[in-house]
Amino acid sequence: MIAAEGATAVAVPEGAAEGRWAVETHGLTKRFGGNTAVNDVELLVPRGSAFGYLGPNGAGKTTLIRVLLGLTHADAGTMSLLGYRVPKHRDLALARVGAIVDEPRFPRHLTGRQNLSMLAAVREPAARTRIEPALERVGILHRADDKVAKYSLGMRQRLGVAACLIGDPQLLLLDEPMNGLDPAGMQDMREMIQSLTAEGRTVVLSSHLLDEVERTCDAIAIVDKGKVIRQGPISELLAGTSVVIQVECSDPERARELLERTTLGSQIEDVHLGISVALPAGSGRDAIAEIARVLVEGGVAIYRLQPIQASLESWFLQVTSRLGASE
Amino acid sequence: MTTVQANVPTPSLASTSGDAPPDHRGSYVPTFGMITTRMMELTKRRGLMITLAVVTIGIPTVFLVVRLLAHAFDPKSYGPAGGYTIFTSLVAGVLFIFGFIVAATLGCTAGSADLGDGLFRHLVVSGRSRLALYLARVPAGLAIIWSMVATGFIIVCAICVLAAPTKLNDNGLNVPPHLSEVQFEAWSAANADQVICNFPFFGGPKRSGPQLGNVNCGPHGLVIAGTTSPNGTPVTQAEIKAFAVTIAKQNYASYSRLFLYPSDSLMIESGLWVELEATIGFLVGLGLASLIGQRTVSVILMIVLELILTPIFSRAHIPHLINAQRSVVGVAMAHIEPGALPLVFGGGGGGPGSGPGGGRSQLIPETTTEAIIVIVAWIVVWTALGAWRMMTRDA
Numbered sequence: 001m002i003a004a005e006g007a008t009a010v011a012v013p014e015g016a017a018e019g020r021w022a023v024e025t026h027g028l029t030k031r032f033g034g035n036t037a038v039n040d041v042e043l044l045v046p047r048g049s050a051f052g053y054l055g056p057n058g059a060g061k062t063t064l065i066r067v068l069l070g071l072t073h074a075d076a077g078t079m080s081l082l083g084y085r086v087p088k089h090r091d092l093a094l095a096r097v098g099a100i101v102d103e104p105r106f107p108r109h110l111t112g113r114q115n116l117s118m119l120a121a122v123r124e125p126a127a128r129t130r131i132e133p134a135l136e137r138v139g140i141l142h143r144a145d146d147k148v149a150k151y152s153l154g155m156r157q158r159l160g161v162a163a164c165l166i167g168d169p170q171l172l173l174l175d176e177p178m179n180g181l182d183p184a185g186m187q188d189m190r191e192m193i194q195s196l197t198a199e200g201r202t203v204v205l206s207s208h209l210l211d212e213v214e215r216t217c218d219a220i221a222i223v224d225k226g227k228v229i230r231q232g233p234i235s236e237l238l239a240g241t242s243v244v245i246q247v248e249c250s251d252p253e254r255a256r257e258l259l260e261r262t263t264l265g266s267q268i269e270d271v272h273l274g275i276s277v278a279l280p281a282g283s284g285r286d287a288i289a290e291i292a293r294v295l296v297e298g299g300v301a302i303y304r305l306q307p308i309q310a311s312l313e314s315w316f317l318q319v320t321s322r323l324g325a326s327e
Numbered sequence: 328m329t330t331v332q333a334n335v336p337t338p339s340l341a342s343t344s345g346d347a348p349p350d351h352r353g354s355y356v357p358t359f360g361m362i363t364t365r366m367m368e369l370t371k372r373r374g375l376m377i378t379l380a381v382v383t384i385g386i387p388t389v390f391l392v393v394r395l396l397a398h399a400f401d402p403k404s405y406g407p408a409g410g411y412t413i414f415t416s417l418v419a420g421v422l423f424i425f426g427f428i429v430a431a432t433l434g435c436t437a438g439s440a441d442l443g444d445g446l447f448r449h450l451v452v453s454g455r456s457r458l459a460l461y462l463a464r465v466p467a468g469l470a471i472i473w474s475m476v477a478t479g480f481i482i483v484c485a486i487c488v489l490a491a492p493t494k495l496n497d498n499g500l501n502v503p504p505h506l507s508e509v510q511f512e513a514w515s516a517a518n519a520d521q522v523i524c525n526f527p528f529f530g531g532p533k534r535s536g537p538q539l540g541n542v543n544c545g546p547h548g549l550v551i552a553g554t555t556s557p558n559g560t561p562v563t564q565a566e567i568k569a570f571a572v573t574i575a576k577q578n579y580a581s582y583s584r585l586f587l588y589p590s591d592s593l594m595i596e597s598g599l600w601v602e603l604e605a606t607i608g609f610l611v612g613l614g615l616a617s618l619i620g621q622r623t624v625s626v627i628l629m630i631v632l633e634l635i636l637t638p639i640f641s642r643a644h645i646p647h648l649i650n651a652q653r654s655v656v657g658v659a660m661a662h663i664e665p666g667a668l669p670l671v672f673g674g675g676g677g678g679p680g681s682g683p684g685g686g687r688s689q690l691i692p693e694t695t696t697e698a699i700i701v702i703v704a705w706i707v708v709w710t711a712l713g714a715w716r717m718m719t720r721d722a
Contacts, residue, residue, distance in 0.1 A: 069452045071722035091353035094454025101452070105445025109371050118368060118446065121360035122455040123352075128360075163449055 021080075022047045022171045022202035023068065028077035030060075030067050030226075037063040039226035041077070045204055045219075047170075050197045052213035052234075053206040054316065055223035061206040062102060064223070065173050069099055082171055095124070098164025099173040103180070104156050108149035112140060112159050115148060120166050127166045134165040139188065153180030161192065171202045178212050190216050210316055222316060243283060244308045245291060248274040250301035258298040264290060274304070355456050357463035365437075365467035375436060379429045379472075383479040386425065387417050391486040398490075409490035411586040417483050418597045419668040422476065424633060426601050427608035430472045431629035434612025437464045438713060439622040442720075451722045461617065461717040465710075468609050476605045477598070484594050491588035497581075498525045504587050508579045515575035519564075522571040529577050596665040604660055607705060608633075611656070614709030618716045633657060641690050652691050656705040659698035661690055 023045035030038035037060040045051045055061050067074045068081060070090050079086050084093035106115045113131065120127035135141040138158040143151070151159065157180055164172050174193075178186050193203050193216050207213050213220060214234065221231035230237060249255050252275050256268050259277060264287055267278040279287050288307055295302055370376055394408035441447035450460050494501040500521055506514060515522045524544035589597070608629065616625040637657030645652060652658060661670065670689060693701075 066722075071448060071451060091454040091456070094452060095352055097452065097454070099452045101448055106449070107368060107440070107444040107446055109373070110368060114367065114371065115446075118364045119449055119453065121358065121364040122450055122453040122460070125360075167453065 020047055021045060022049075022082055023051075023079070023204060025068075025079040026077055028064070028067065028079055029075050030063055030072065031075050036226050038067060038074070041223075041226070041228050043221055043228055043231065045202060047202050048197060048200050049219050050193055050203045050205065050217045052217035052220035053204060053223060054208070054210065054213050054220050055206075056208055059208075059223045060226035061208075061223060062175050063226075065099065065101055065175050065204075065206060068173065069094065069097070069101065071101065096167065096170040097173065098167050098169035098171070099175075100157070100160040100164065100177060101173075101175045103153070104160030104163070106148045106156065106159060109147060111145050111147055112151070112155075112162075113144040115159065116162060116166055119163050123167050126168070130166045130168060131162075134162040137165060138162045138192070154182065154185045157181060157185075157189070161189075169201060171204070172196060173204045173206075175206045176208070177205065178207065178209055186212065243279045245277040245279065245288060246271065246274065246304070246306045246308060247277060247291065247295070247302065248304035249295060250303070254298065255295055255300045258294050258300065259291065262290065262294055352454050353456050355458040355462065357459045357466075361455075361459065361463040362467050365463050366470060368440075369433065369437060369467060369471055372436065372440075375433070379433060379475055382425045382429050383422070383475045384482065387421055387479055387483050390417070390421075391483065391490075395486070395490060406496070407490050407492040409487035409588060410492050411487070411589055412496075414483060414487035414589045414594075414597075415668045417487075418480070418601060419664070419670070422480055422483065422601045423604055426472075426476045426479075426605040427633050428630055429475070430605040430608030431612035431633070432626050433468055433472050434609040434614075435616040435622045435625040435629065437468045437609075438613040438616030438618075439620055439625065442620050443622070447720075448722045457718040458714055461714045464613060465610070468613065469606060472605050472609050473602055476602055480598050480601055484589070484598075488588045493587070495582070495585045495587060497578075497585055498527070500525050502582065502585075504585075506582075508576075508583075511579050511582060512572045512575045515571045516568045519568045519571035522574055523567065526574045526578050528574050593665060597668060600660075600663065600665055600668075603702075607656055607660070607702065610706050611709045614711075614713030617713035620716075620720070637661075644691055649691060653693045653697060654701055654704075656702060658691065658693065659701035659705075662693050662698040663695060663702075 021044050023043060025041050025043040028038055028041040028043070029036065039060070041064060043064075053061050053064065063072070066072045068079060068086065070087050073087075081093040082096055084090075086093050106112075107118075110118070112135065116131045116134065117128070120131055132141070135144045138161050140151075140155055140158050140162070143155065148156065148159070157177060161174075161177070164174075177189055177193075181189055190212070193205065196203050197218075205213065205217060217234065219231070219233045220237065221228045223229070247255060252270060252273075255275055256270070259266060259268055259275075264277075264279065264283075266280070266287075269276045269278075277291060288305070292302060292305060391408050391413075394405065394413070397405035398408055441450065451457065495504050496502075500518070502511075503514065515526075612625060612629050615628065616622055619625060632655075637655055640652040640655045641658045641661050643652075664670070
């Protein structure tokens with residue numbers, strides 16, 4: 001994680017309830033007619049973390065963020081931001097929250113700096129002094145006096161982040177912040193998010209890009225059809241997934257026969273120059289040694305034996321396919 | 328390709344220390360900064376501002392400048408650019424109606440632009456009171472529209488006063504201004520032919536004073552042969568002068584209401600009246616656009632209200648709908664129009680010579696108190712509706 005120079009810890013707001021959660025929801029529900037976009041969501045986002053809210057398109061990610069921000073009302077449930085109950089103490093909570101919801105849009109006839117001036121005017125007086133540093137931080141200071149009409153989508157994303165930063169937020173809710181960014185821009189955004197969390201801020205990142213979330217976040221929640229189906233630190237969630245062993249050997253057919261006779265309970269597939277052995281969740285390192293022993297004793301020469309931890313993507317697909325199968 | 332500088336910390340992080348911000352964010356009172364930045368946002372709409380300036384300032388200015396030039400180059404054919412009549416016509420016919428439309432357009436823009444531009448969401452997530460966000464638009468927009476209408480109005484006043492005619496035009500005759508009744512009669516006696524042939528004679532058997540039997544006027548407004556006295560004999564010069572004095576007596580009341588240029592009090596009253604109309608246009612447009620969330624539709628509705636519904640409702644006496652007609656704000660505004668102005672919406676019933684409130688008789692009846700109540704109600708109700716929608720709208 002990249003630590004920002006001069007970063008300081010963010011204190012808990014005066015009057016806010018003590019607690020370790022930046023976002024806390026219980027039974028949160030939002031319906032649009034017969035469609036339940038947010039379905040009884042129980043969400044706990046630790047303070048100071050980069051938290052991924054992960055789900056396919058239409059899963060209700062943006063709706064949840066809109067409900068949290070008071071952009072639309074919830075039909076049921078309770079929620080708090082930075083320890084403040086929302087919507088009761090919405091003004092206090094949102095004073096230290098920055099957000100990008102959907103594609104960031106701004107008045108096109110104003111410059112980037114003028115847009116930030118408008119947004120700073122609705123915040124505390126000190127927000128005006130943060131405009132320049134915020135523009136510099138997101139890398140568009142040199143275009144600050146250009147009209148937004150001339151900005152690319154990526155630049156508007158950056159302006160959206162700058163708009164968040166002028167409020168000196170303890171919590172940032174970023175809805176698909178990588179949209180419209182080129183690879184270099186995505187890398188920049190990743191580093192920015194990491195630097196923000198290094199300063200003690202909490203970043204909640206909604207995305208359908210599994211790889212981005214895995215690279216950026218410490219913890220995640222998986223949402224599908226409006227409902228959170230898993231949440232926790234990525235390492236803990238992946239710890240319960242299967243491990244795949246790739247074996248490159250002299251006789252793949254023989255290797256398959258030998259391993260199928262064992263009690264490892266593995267699933268074996270043919271791959272180029274060898275086989276792939278998927279061990280059940282919870283299999284220890286001994287299982288890998290057992291594979292090597294069986295193959296060597298069976299006269300199969302091993303050229304390469306590589307355990308591969310399941311990626312977030314494969315785990316996500318496992319989880320969602322399991323759910324799909326159970327329906 | 329720009330680079331995000333991950334090592335530039337947000338500067339005041341340490342200074343705020345996470346305390347609750349000292350800005351009363353939940354208050355419904357907008358801050359001065361909110362108002363000034365909202366003004367900036369509106370004034371940066373170059374196309375809109377140019378259009379508004381052209382309509383409120385450009386049209387009357389061009390009209391008056393053309394008259395100035397025409398009079399300068401050919402004073403015999405073209406009268407003076409300014410004067411009382413030009414002033415009243417421009418105020419009631421141009422500034423009042425166009426001022427309303429311009430103000431309504433600005434109000435509709437202020438009420439719907441944030442939604443269309445995506446700024447509304449950014450503003451709401453700041454935690455600032457939505458009511459304060461709405462109310463910030465009111466002084467910001469009014470400051471713009473008041474200054475624009477005032478500029479147009481001041482130009483009209485200045486030219487109408489400075490380029491006013493030196494003689495009054497009364498029934499087509501150039502008459503010296505500020506004459507007493509005796510002086511007016513003396514002037515009429517001295518210009519008896521023209522007075523007899525141009526001024527209206529409200530004669531009749533019961534009218535006192537000398538009369539003529541048959542009046543024949545020539546092509547230049549001169550009494551010619553064939554004009555007779557009441558007993559049928561050819562008229563004498565003494566009879567002509569006496570008859571002119573009779574006519575002067577009858578017309579002095581209307582003459583005394585003629586001015587070379589508008590009085591200070593009329594200019595002040597007219598200015599306030601036009602600004603009030605612009606205020607109503609802005610606030611109703613703001614509320615309407617906030618309510619329905621669309622600028623174009625709102626502007627069209629406002630124009631329909633001003634140019635179609637109000638003229639119809641102000642004059643047509645529709646049975647069973649008379650109270651609905653009275654509740655139209657344009658009708659109420661017509662009732663509190665300064666009396667010396669011609670009736671708005673092209674009525675022409677008021678104005679010089681018709682007497683104070685001369686055009687009011689054509690309006691559907693409504694007391695001043697009722698008119699004021701209607702105006703206040705329109706302002707309050709539309710502001711409340713717009714604010715309510717702003718506070719409840721999904722962002």
